[in-house]
Amino acid sequence: MNVSVSAAETLRTALGELLDGLPPKQAAQAVDRLIAAYRGATPTDAPILRDRADVAAYAAYRMPATFEAVRSALEAFADAVPEWTPGSHVDVGGGTGAATWAVGATWEGRRPVTVLDWAEPALALGREIAAANPALADVRWQRARIGAALALDPTDLVTVSYVLNELTAPDRAALVDAAASAAQAVVIVEPGTPDGYARLIEARDRLIAAGFRVAAPCPHSAACPIVPGTDWCHFSARVSRSSLHRQVKGGSLPYEDEKFSYVAAARFPVSPAPARVVRRPQIRKGQVLLDLCETEERLSRTTVTKKHGDLYKAARDADWGDVWPPVR
Numbered sequence: 001m002n003v004s005v006s007a008a009e010t011l012r013t014a015l016g017e018l019l020d021g022l023p024p025k026q027a028a029q030a031v032d033r034l035i036a037a038y039r040g041a042t043p044t045d046a047p048i049l050r051d052r053a054d055v056a057a058y059a060a061y062r063m064p065a066t067f068e069a070v071r072s073a074l075e076a077f078a079d080a081v082p083e084w085t086p087g088s089h090v091d092v093g094g095g096t097g098a099a100t101w102a103v104g105a106t107w108e109g110r111r112p113v114t115v116l117d118w119a120e121p122a123l124a125l126g127r128e129i130a131a132a133n134p135a136l137a138d139v140r141w142q143r144a145r146i147g148a149a150l151a152l153d154p155t156d157l158v159t160v161s162y163v164l165n166e167l168t169a170p171d172r173a174a175l176v177d178a179a180a181s182a183a184q185a186v187v188i189v190e191p192g193t194p195d196g197y198a199r200l201i202e203a204r205d206r207l208i209a210a211g212f213r214v215a216a217p218c219p220h221s222a223a224c225p226i227v228p229g230t231d232w233c234h235f236s237a238r239v240s241r242s243s244l245h246r247q248v249k250g251g252s253l254p255y256e257d258e259k260f261s262y263v264a265a266a267r268f269p270v271s272p273a274p275a276r277v278v279r280r281p282q283i284r285k286g287q288v289l290l291d292l293c294e295t296e297e298r299l300s301r302t303t304v305t306k307k308h309g310d311l312y313k314a315a316r317d318a319d320w321g322d323v324w325p326p327v328r
Contacts, residue, residue: 007101012240014133031058054121055122063096066161067099069260069262070189071105073260078106090116093166094116095115095119096126097141100136108135112140113136114139116150117141147171150175152181154183157183158182158186159186160203161187164200165190165196184267186207188204191261192236192259196234197233197261204263212265213265213266215272217264217273234260236258238256239255241255275294277322281315288315289302290302
């Protein structure tokens with residue numbers, strides 16, 4: 001079985017067991033309250049996740065989506081650095097450890113891992129959930145303020161997922177600088193919204209200024225060709241819906257699509273994509289329209305038709321976020 005599929009199934013099972021004994025209405029109410037809180041201004045010294053019930057409900061609701069988004073970003077990064085495997089990992093603001101699960105699903109084997117978060121209930125539950133995954137047996141779950149005072153030990157990989165939106169602008173800058181100083185590689189994931197993309201671009205610029213090379217999703221380390229305020233770069237990851245998802249959202253589909261923005265960068269040589277599909281491909285009769293971000297620091301639309309032979313078949317199979325042309 002694919003490692004990432006196995007990890008996703010193990011995580012879903014572990015999360016489902018968390019909700020045993022928690023009334024569905026209470027879980028749904030907790031999730032509604034927490035979503036509203038996360039959309040507001042959140043000081044880092046006042047954890048939103050107050051107790052185990054909060055954390056259990058929110059983890060069951062959000063961890064699968066965070067896992068899939070981070071795993072998608074890490075997979076793109078791994079494709080750009082095929083000879084590299086992280087020997088150590090620090091998950092900043094990791095909460096219950098979704099990004100830690102995603103790293104384990106991307107690169108097999110055990111490695112020293114530290115999850116840092118200010119919410120003790122989240123760390124405690126993360127430790128409990130991780131018991132279902134032998135590869136996470138040695139993870140350190142450590143309480144720490146995520147902000148200007150954060151100090152990170154040297155490590156191969158730092159992940160920062162869905163954290164920047166909780167910080168002030170100075171704290172965001174300090175966190176990115178701390179990650180750049182400590183790590184050989186940094187992967188940052190934010191919500192796939194205009195605001196999330198704006199925070200992501202700020203972080204991308206700081207990483208480049210610190211000497212990092214962008215490995216994904218961008219085909220280059222130059223300025224983003226998107227004119228600020230006109231559009232935003234984001235991608236989509238498919239997430240299997242749990243019963244809690246259906247209770248809270250009232251949806252009938254067995255899945256939902258998590259929109260996210262990300263940057264993956266490293267201090268060592270990388271092989272970014274020659275171009276990347278940045279919108280869902282449009283399949284029409286006899287042709288496929290692909291919106292691409294290219295090495296030449298530009299956005300373009302390419303039309304692939306039947307006369308292109310195998311490339312046309314590849315275009316019909318291409319997905320949002322894929323490398324183009326496909327690696328043969």
